[in-house]
Amino acid sequence: MSKNNKNTATGRSFRISHxxxxxxLLAITIIVFFAMYIGAIxxxxxxxxxxxxxxxxxxxxxxxxxxxxxxxxxxxxxxxxISIGGVMALVSMCCAVYLDYQGGNVAVAILIAIGIGxxxxxxxxxxxxxxDIQPFIVSLxxxxxxxxxxxxxxxxxxxxxxxxxxxxxxTRIIVPYxxxxxxxxxxxxxxxxIGVIVALLAVVILFCFLRWTRTGxxxxxxxxxxxxxxxxxxxxxxxxxxxxxxxxxxxxxxxxVYFLHVGSGSASHAxxxxxxxxxxxxxxxxxxxxxxxxxxxxxxxVLSLSTIQNIVASAGLDQAWWTGIxxxxxxxxxxxxxxxxxxxxxxxxx
Amino acid sequence: MSKKAENKEGFFRSLLRQQIFIPLAxxxxxxxxxxxxxxxxxxxxxxPNSAGNMVLSGYLITILDYGSELAILAIGMTLVTAASGGQxxxxxxxxxxxxxxxxxxxxxxxxxxxxxxxxxxxxxLISCVAAMLFGAFNGILVAYFKIxxxxxxxxxxxxxxxxxxxxxxxxxxxxxxxxxxxxxxxxPGIPVPTPFFIAVACMxxxxxxxxxxxxxxxxxxxGINADSSRLNGLNPxxxxxxxxxxxxLCVAVAGFIKVSRxxxxxxxxxxxxxxxxxxxxxALGGNALGGGKFNMPASILGAYVIQFLTTTLYKFNVxxxxxxxxxxxxxxxxxxxxxxxxxxxxxxxxxKYAGTRKxxx
Numbered sequence: 001m002s003k004n005n006k007n008t009a010t011g012r013s014f015r016i017s018h019x020x021x022x023x024x025l026l027a028i029t030i031i032v033f034f035a036m037y038i039g040a041i042x043x044x045x046x047x048x049x050x051x052x053x054x055x056x057x058x059x060x061x062x063x064x065x066x067x068x069x070x071x072x073x074x075x076x077x078x079x080x081x082i083s084i085g086g087v088m089a090l091v092s093m094c095c096a097v098y099l100d101y102q103g104g105n106v107a108v109a110i111l112i113a114i115g116i117g118x119x120x121x122x123x124x125x126x127x128x129x130x131x132d133i134q135p136f137i138v139s140l141x142x143x144x145x146x147x148x149x150x151x152x153x154x155x156x157x158x159x160x161x162x163x164x165x166x167x168x169x170x171t172r173i174i175v176p177y178x179x180x181x182x183x184x185x186x187x188x189x190x191x192x193x194i195g196v197i198v199a200l201l202a203v204v205i206l207f208c209f210l211r212w213t214r215t216g217x218x219x220x221x222x223x224x225x226x227x228x229x230x231x232x233x234x235x236x237x238x239x240x241x242x243x244x245x246x247x248x249x250x251x252x253x254x255x256x257v258y259f260l261h262v263g264s265g266s267a268s269h270a271x272x273x274x275x276x277x278x279x280x281x282x283x284x285x286x287x288x289x290x291x292x293x294x295x296x297x298x299x300x301x302v303l304s305l306s307t308i309q310n311i312v313a314s315a316g317l318d319q320a321w322w323t324g325i326x327x328x329x330x331x332x333x334x335x336x337x338x339x340x341x342x343x344x345x346x347x348x349x350x
Numbered sequence: 351m352s353k354k355a356e357n358k359e360g361f362f363r364s365l366l367r368q369q370i371f372i373p374l375a376x377x378x379x380x381x382x383x384x385x386x387x388x389x390x391x392x393x394x395x396x397x398p399n400s401a402g403n404m405v406l407s408g409y410l411i412t413i414l415d416y417g418s419e420l421a422i423l424a425i426g427m428t429l430v431t432a433a434s435g436g437q438x439x440x441x442x443x444x445x446x447x448x449x450x451x452x453x454x455x456x457x458x459x460x461x462x463x464x465x466x467x468x469x470x471x472x473x474x475l476i477s478c479v480a481a482m483l484f485g486a487f488n489g490i491l492v493a494y495f496k497i498x499x500x501x502x503x504x505x506x507x508x509x510x511x512x513x514x515x516x517x518x519x520x521x522x523x524x525x526x527x528x529x530x531x532x533x534x535x536x537x538p539g540i541p542v543p544t545p546f547f548i549a550v551a552c553m554x555x556x557x558x559x560x561x562x563x564x565x566x567x568x569x570x571x572x573g574i575n576a577d578s579s580r581l582n583g584l585n586p587x588x589x590x591x592x593x594x595x596x597x598x599l600c601v602a603v604a605g606f607i608k609v610s611r612x613x614x615x616x617x618x619x620x621x622x623x624x625x626x627x628x629x630x631x632x633a634l635g636g637n638a639l640g641g642g643k644f645n646m647p648a649s650i651l652g653a654y655v656i657q658f659l660t661t662t663l664y665k666f667n668v669x670x671x672x673x674x675x676x677x678x679x680x681x682x683x684x685x686x687x688x689x690x691x692x693x694x695x696x697x698x699x700x701x702k703y704a705g706t707r708k709x710x711x
Contacts, residue, residue, distance in 0.1 A: 080501070127682070131689040136436070136500045137629070137639055138685070141678040144626055148675020155669070267671060275508050278501065288501055325516070328509030332491075335502070339495040 024341070025285025026297040032283070033304040040311050047314060050180050052190045057306045062195035063088060063258035064276055065302050066202050068284075070250030071277040072298040073206065077243040078223040078290025079128060079135035084251040085273035086146030087120050089266070091255025093150045096265025099162040106164050110256055117252015118245070120146070125244030129237045135244075143274065150267045157266030168194065169263050195257035202250065207295040219243060223290025272324075279331040280305050287338060305330065369636040369645040373652040376634060380658050384665075391665065396541060406541045409661055417657030418545035419445075419604040422552045423624065424631040424653040426597030428644050433569040433593040434492055435641025436499025437629045441601050443510020444484050445621040448605030450514040451477040453523045453615055456530065461523040470530060478602040484510075485598020489591035507625070515617040525613040534610030545607045552603060553650060560646060569593060573641035623674055627656050630677060633684050 040048045047053055058065075067084045074081045094116060095109040120142055127138045160166070172191035181187055210216040218239045221229040230236050258270055284301030286293030305327065312326050384391040394408035423441055430438050455476050458467030484506060491502035525531075533544055560566040568589050571579040576586040609615050633639055634655055635648035659680065663673055686692055 127686065131686060131691055133685045133689050134639055136498075137633075137681070140439075140626065140629070141681040141685075143678075144623070144674035144681075145678035148672045148678065151669060151671035152675060155671070272508065275504060278504065288498055322512070324512035325509045328505045328512075331508075332505045335491065335497050335505075336495055339497060 024345075025287070025292065025338070026294050026300075028337070028341075029283060029285050029297050029300045029304065033300045033307070036304055036307050036311070040307060044311060044314050048310075051175070052180060052188075053310075055175065055190050055192050055196075057303065057310065058196045058199075059193045059261070061302055061306045062193065062199040063254045063261060063270070064273060064280065064306070065199040065299060066250050066254035066257055067273060068277040068280040068298045068302050069202050069206050069295055070247035070254070071274075072281045072284065072286045072293050072295060073210075073219065073250075074135070074243050074247045075278075075281050075286045075288065076210070076219045076223045076290060076293040077240055078226065079240065079243065080278070080288075081124065081135065081139045081142075081244065081247045081251075082274040082278070083120060083124065083139040083142030083146055084247070084254065084277060085270045085275075086143040086150070087117060087248065087251040088255035088258050088270040088273060089150045089268070090146040090153070091116050091252055092259035092262070092269050093153050093265040093267065095256065095259050096158065096160050097154055099160050099165050100158065103162065106162075106168055109165070113252045113256035113259070114249065115252070117248045117250070117255065119248070120251065121245040121248015124248060125241040128244055129240035147267065154265060155267070157264060157268070159264045166263070169260055173197065193261065195260050198253065198257050202253070203295055203299050210295060215239060215242060220291055220293075223287075223292070225291070276302075276305060276327065279327055279334075282331060282338065283334050287342070288335075370648040370651060372636040373634050373648055373655050377651070377655045377658065380655065380662060384662060388665075391662075399536065403536050403538045404541055405536050405543075409665065411543065413654060413657045413661050414546045415543040416545075416661075417654040418543075418549035419607050419621075420624070420627055420631060420653040420657055421549045421650045422600050422604045422607075423597075423628040424635070424649045425552060425556050425646065426593075426600030427628045427632050428635070428637060428646055428649040429565075429569055429593040430499070430597050431632050431637060431639060432573045432641055432644040433590045434499045435573060435639075436492070437625075437632070437639070438488060438503045438594065438597055439500055439625045439629075440484075440488065440503040440506035440510055441597070441604075441628055442621040442624045443507050443514070444481055444598070444601045445605035445608055445624065446511050446514035446615070446617055447484060447517065448477045448481040448602045449609035449615050449620060450517040450617070451480045452606055452609055453525065454517050456525055457518075457523045461518070461521040462526075463523075464526065466525070466527050466530070470533075474602075474606055477606060478599060481602035481605065482595050482598040485594045485596075485601065486591070488598075489594030492594065493587040493590035511617050514615075514620075518615075520617075522614060522616070527613075530610060531613050532610070534607050534612070548603065548607060552600070556646060565592075566644075566646075570643050574643070626674065626677060626681075627660075628653075630681055630684075631656050633681065633688070636688070638688075639685070 037048065067088065070084060071081060091113045094112055098104050098112060099106070099109055124135075124138050124142050127133050128135045171194055173194065173196075174189045174191050180190070210219060218229070218234050221232065221234055222236055222239055226236050255270070258273075259265070262269065280301035281293070281298050282288065282301070283304055284294065284297030284299070286298065308326055308330060309323055312322050391409050394406055394410055396404060396406055399405045399407070427437060427441070430436075452473045455468050455473035456466050456470070457463050460467075488499075488503050488506060491497045491505070492499045495502075533548070535544065536542075537544055568579070568584055571582070571584060572586045572589045579589075580586050605621070608621055629639075631653035632649050634652035635645060635650075636652075637644045637649060656677075659677070660673065663676055664670075668676065687696075
């Protein structure tokens with residue numbers, strides 16, 4: 001405590017340099033998100049004041065949240081996985097084909113989703129961890145493979161008409177006390193979809209995993225410096241493999257969540273999702289170089305990203321290209337901020 | 351007898367050690383495969399095309415024709431890979447931008463002009479400048495902000511096609527002047543496709559540059575160890591930056607050929623997935639994807655081998671959307687074979703095999 005006081009006395013910059021990297025970047029993210037949401041309320045008017053607007057953001061981005069969590073895990077380990085969008089497309093297509101043509105039950109479809117995700121995770125993890133191939137190359141190949149396979153499974157996009165699945169898809173979970181009165185004066189309950197529950201569960205479980213389990217702590221150690229992690233007796237290869245395995249698994253689960261939201265199979269599903277996931281993780285304070293990151297930050301990263309997309313859409317700039325440009329600009333700004341913040345911090349602590 | 355055998359083995363060994371062996375072997379495998387499946391693959395015809403010119407046609411000519419853009423991109427990609435240890439995945443999007451700029455300058459304000467609004471060379475030069483600026487943007491992020499190349503270029507990868515559409519107000523301009531089409535198709539009276547000549551010109555330029563400047567040496571030095579090259583008086587950041595600008599130039603040339611082929615542009619389809627092919631060309635050329643030493647002829651040959659593969663797949667009626675799956679398998683096989691631990695293992699097996707042979711002799 002006394003040490004803390006001394007630092008506050010010497011000035012603000014020292015206080016920043018004593019914050020851990022994770023907390024500093026997390027703080028930036030949360031502040032940015034609230035600033036953006038308040039800005040949206042002020043400039044875009046009432047739409048953003050309704051709780052349902054917020055819940056809709058969650059509903060539409062549940063799959064992205066799950067995928068981003070996996071991405072963050074890999075990035076904390078110092079790797080990257082850009083195959084998750086492709087895996088999600090493949091999962092949704094395979095599940096759609098299975099449910100529609102075979103008329104099977106939903107439980108098997110979930111197993112298919114998890115199986116595909118695990119398969120990608122295992123293969124990519126083996127290649128990255130045990131053969132020392134660059135994760136970017138491996139997952140780039142994984143992405144193209146998944147996209148190609150999706151068209152091989154079925155070329156045409158189609159909707160699923162399975163009854164059990166539709167019932168699950170239509171399930172709404174009502175959030176108490178958050179409803180609003182619509183234009184006709186009728187009270188409408190606010191709701192979230194099942195996917196959101198899955199996403200929130202993923203966030204909570206992974207947060208606990210990273211914070212309180214041995215393997216979770218190893219992730220940070222390896223991302224920070226794999227050499228010294230090795231000398232501390234951590235099994236670097238196995239931990240790296242675990243990270244890619246979990247990322248693949250989450251991509252599979254995310255794929256099913258995505259499928260549950262859209263209810264159709266198509267080769268163009270989840271296109272560019274890996275990009276959004278990377279952007280969310282970076283905005284959420286995960287460092288590309290590894291060793292720093294927080295799942296809660298990633299969660300807020302997704303929210304910030306989708307909020308700005310909503311703002312862009314409601315500002316009337318609805319042409320498709322604006323979304324791409326805004327995300328890219330935001331990613332660019334955050335990358336540069338990270339680079340500058342970390343450089344300053346290194347200089348200060350030296 | 352034994353000496354002769356040794357010599358033979360020595361020659362084979364030295365060929366194996368040559369970097370260019372990898373793309374050559376791949377080319378040989380593909381050629382033999384095609385020969386067995388259908389010898390007609392190698393037929394070349396001379397006949398009038400739709401414009402009435404006498405031109406060569408056939409699968410081999412298609413490979414030379416469409417492999418050109420890839421070969422040009424491979425030149426820049428090899429340099430970027432060598433210097434920065436990462437790849438630029440925005441080349442496809444940047445080609446869309448370069449092509450869009452060319453059309454914008456040629457069309458002026460009208461999207462269906464009867465006459466060109468500017469000389470073609472001016473449009474080309476402006477697109478070169480634009481593409482080099484985008485290359486410089488990537489270069490600054492990589493070299494000065496120290497962001498991993500693939501993530502830094504991910505920005506342009508996402509935004510590029512949107513920017514390309516925005517440059518032309520999302521219109522689809524069409525150029526009716528036949529002269530513009532010469533660069534991507536055939537010049538009347540010459541039966542060989544023009545892109546091939548452009549690619550050869552680029553190869554000669556890069557050959558001269560590597561021969562008479564220190565660019566090659568410096569990029570390799572930076573790629574092998576940036577810190578020690580800095581201590582030797584090089585400026586690693588600037589070298590990395592300059593390789594990205596050179597790649598920008600390559601992208602502009604390739605983009606120009608691409609729009610010239612159709613005299614039009616489709617923002618979401620033009621040069622789609624070409625970044626994968628360009629990276630694959632570098633990998634197939636046997637260059638380390640982690641940076642360092644490079645072999646330019648091997649990369650260029652690699653680019654044509656990739657096009658050979660693509661054309662072969664098309665011939666067997668593989669859908670264009672499904673192509674990436676096959677190529678991904680090729681990439682995985684390549685990177686697994688070139689992984690250090692696998693190489694060591696193979697080397698050990700090879701040695702054991704040689705040892706048993708020697709004992710038998």
